[in-house]
Amino acid sequence: MATTTQIRPFDDATVTAVAKAIGDLYSGTELSQVLTTAKLADPDGEGTTKWKRLYNALAAHQNQHGNGKATVALISTAMAPTRTLDRIDRAAVARDTLSQVLSLSGLGVGKDGRVHRAPQARTDTDAHSRATRLRARLESRGIHTIVLSGIRDEWLRTDYYDAVFESIKLLGHRLRSMxxxxxxxxxxVDAALLGSAPKVLLNAYVTATEKNEQRGVASLAQGLFSSIRNPQAHQPRSVWTMDEQDALDVLGTLSLIHRRLDRATLRG
Incomplete structure (x- = not known):
């Protein structure tokens, strides 16, 4: 979580956007619980328009204390996975919106619901353009739809860590399902693609050339698990970064593997 003592007061537009994003996610009664958990006074109470109720609570705290601690606390409380479990899709949209808004303040919202430091966008256009530019580059490369479908724009606005990590997890999910x-x-990978009788066949798997081809694709998948997925899973988030070019290369390799799986058959 971002260090709240170092969070400067947010401008009115940011507070309003945060209030609306969270207000759309919960009922009035649920917001009472959220405000209580976040230790925020609730001067208006239920019956007031939800986003205005949140806005007034945040503005009152910010005016009194001179920092943005209340906004960070509200977001972290409202976006906690245990609280959004029964509304995952709507929470994902809210998280995207909050990350976009907070990017102007050098902050973002992680999948764990916590507010974290992120590269600061200079303008709202900048916040949009980072995601738009990389997604356009991915599409121009013909990246497989499974890879694209698993990437949220909020991840493309930072260092691409989550985009790559989640995409590799999607490959594992597809192999397990197949x-x-x-x-x-x-x-x-060994059980699905290798051995004398692999369960997933990328070709007829009869000739030496066909077997070598299958082993090559399997090696690509194993390489991604070893060099990307495993280090990310065991190292702190703060020490593992991914730049744009590396992300493009990894996602392109994933796309190649998925295209081969599109044409695969299952051993009877």
Whole structure:
């Protein structure tokens, strides 16, 4: 979570946008619980327009204390995964909106609901353009739809860590589903694509050339699990970064593997 003692007061537009995003996510009664958990006074109470109620609570705290602690606390409380479990899709939209708004203040919202430091966008156009530019580059490369579908624009506005990590997890999910296996990483690739009788066949798997081709694709998948997914899963978020060119290369490799899986057959 961003250090709240270092959070400067947010401008009126940011506070309004935060109030509207969270207000749309919960009922009035639920907002009472959110405000209580975030330790925020609720001067208006239920019956007031939801976003105005939140706005007034945030503005009152900010005016009294001279910092943005209340806004950070409200977001982290409202976006906690345990609280959004029954509205995952709507929460994802709210998280995207909040990350876009906060990017102008050098902040973002993670999948864990916590507010974190992020590269600061200079304008709202800048916040949009980062995501738009990389998505356009991905589409121009013909990136597989499965890869594109798993990438949220909020991830493309930072250092692409989450975009790459989640895309590799999607590959694992697809292999497990196709092969009917409950494995992960190298063990999953070995059982699904390698051995004398692989469950997923990328070709006829008869000639030496065909077997070499299948082993090559399997090696690409294993390489991604070893070099990207495993380090990300075991190292702190703060020490693992991914720049744009690396992200494009990794996502392109994932796309290649998915296209081969599109034409695959299952061993009977």
């Amino acid at each position: 092969a009917g296996l409950d494995l992960d990483g190298h063990k999953l």
